[in-house]
Amino acid sequence: MLLAALFSLAACALVLATGAKSTERFTIHIGSRLPPAQLGCVQSGDVQTDEGRRLKVFKCPV
Numbered sequence: 669m670l671l672a673a674l675f676s677l678a679a680c681a682l683v684l685a686t687g688a689k690s691t692e693r694f695t696i697h698i699g700s701r702l703p704p705a706q707l708g709c710v711q712s713g714d715v716q717t718d719e720g721r722r723l724k725v726f727k728c729p730v
Contacts, residue, residue, distance in 0.1 A: 693730040698723050 696712075700723055703709040709728040716722050 694727045695730060697726045697728055700724065702726075703728060 697703055697709065698715065700721070702724070703726055707728050709726040711724055712727045713725045714722050715725060
């Protein structure tokens with residue numbers, strides 16, 4: 669039990685440490701509508717659904 673708790677804490681610390689070093693932080697938005705212009709999003713590609721609809725993929729700064 670103690671070993672599992674220590675492993676869990678180590679994994680959490682690793683995730684927090686690697687996320688904090690990132691200089692570019694973005695959220696990803698996928699949809700058919702454009703995000704508001706004031707968000708500063710950039711289209712980074714598009715995906716196709718199982719039904720054949722094309723959805724746009726946007727990268728928005730945090």
